[in-house]
Amino acid sequence: MWQKSSYCSEGNACLTVAAAGNGAVHLRESEAPGTVLTLKRAALHGLIRALKAGGTGTRP
Template identity: 55%
Template sequence: MSECRWQKSSYSVEGSNCLYVAAGERDTIMLRESEQPEVVLSTTRARLRTFIRAAKAGQFDHVTEC
């Protein structure tokens, strides 16, 4: 895999807990969090769009931390 060009989310503020995104090969989007940059999640643009819409609609509001 070629070197990724990570971009900090415009919704992240200065300091810790920042979300970074990068375009992968083909239609892949990669995500990582500033506190654990070695952990990278990947998905497609369509799946990420669906996830974001569901989160905005409150479909994950009941999810709690273990």
């Protein structure tokens, strides 16, 4: 079941998430629902931490 981010307003550019049966998480943008990014939970947590810190999550 896809869930919309609580930070999304009433527009079309929203992030939606869904839990995968294997413990991973699916991410997609509401404007392009056919494109799905699947991450392990640890990778998603790392991405969120990097974004909150103002980084991109990439290494030099």
